[in-house]
Amino acid sequence: MDYISVYPPAHNDTYVKATTKNSTSYWPYYATNPAKSLIGSSVSNEWWCEQGVVVNQRFHIDLGSAKTVTRLYYENSHTSGGYTDVGVQNFILQGSNEAASFAELTYATDTGWTTLTVTSNVFTEHVEADQADPQYIVVTSPGSYRYYAIKATNNWGDVGRLGLRRIELQTNVVTFILQIMMF
Numbered sequence: 001m002d003y004i005s006v007y008p009p010a011h012n013d014t015y016v017k018a019t020t021k022n023s024t025s026y027w028p029y030y031a032t033n034p035a036k037s038l039i040g041s042s043v044s045n046e047w048w049c050e051q052g053v054v055v056n057q058r059f060h061i062d063l064g065s066a067k068t069v070t071r072l073y074y075e076n077s078h079t080s081g082g083y084t085d086v087g088v089q090n091f092i093l094q095g096s097n098e099a100a101s102f103a104e105l106t107y108a109t110d111t112g113w114t115t116l117t118v119t120s121n122v123f124t125e126h127v128e129a130d131q132a133d134p135q136y137i138v139v140t141s142p143g144s145y146r147y148y149a150i151k152a153t154n155n156w157g158d159v160g161r162l163g164l165r166r167i168e169l170q171t172n173v174v175t176f177i178l179q180i181m182m183f
Contacts, residue, residue: 020050048163077163081130095145117141
């Protein structure tokens with residue numbers, strides 16, 4: 001089956017938000033931007049949460065309109081192949097069509113969100129090498145949602161940071177074509 005990535009209308013803090021960010025060098029929208037490098041330094045290439053807050057972070061993506069996501073593509077956090085323990089480990093994927101849900105970034109607040117079933121609720125730790133390490137998780141209970149949330153529970157052991165290098169929501173080509181034809 002072939003998949004295509006569906007992106008927010010812009011890679012900025014209007015369409016991609018997180019509970020916290022480390023600094024302006026680690027905006028959440030860096031992780032959704034396919035123009036950002038998958039290798040080398042993490043600075044200005046990925047999202048990190050606030051220093052010292054390595055649990056319970058929400059990461060929200062607004063796709064601009066409802067889309068059916070059937071797979072996640074991700075590259076977990078690393079810095080030139082090191083510091084791989086910063087990457088998200090356990091997570092929950094959610095979908096919503098309510099703007100108020102997208103705006104609410106409190107980890108424990110799930111009002112308006114539907115939890116989606118996935119083949120794994122664990123993001124694999126990035127390989128300890130300065131290279132791309134593409135990973136995929138299938139969404140087995142997809143629905144059509146405008147807003148998606150990744151509830152990151154913890155990381156792979158770093159005590160200072162939690163982050164993602166890349167996260168892309170994907171749909172299979174057949175679903176994508178059917179959604180276009182409905183408009």
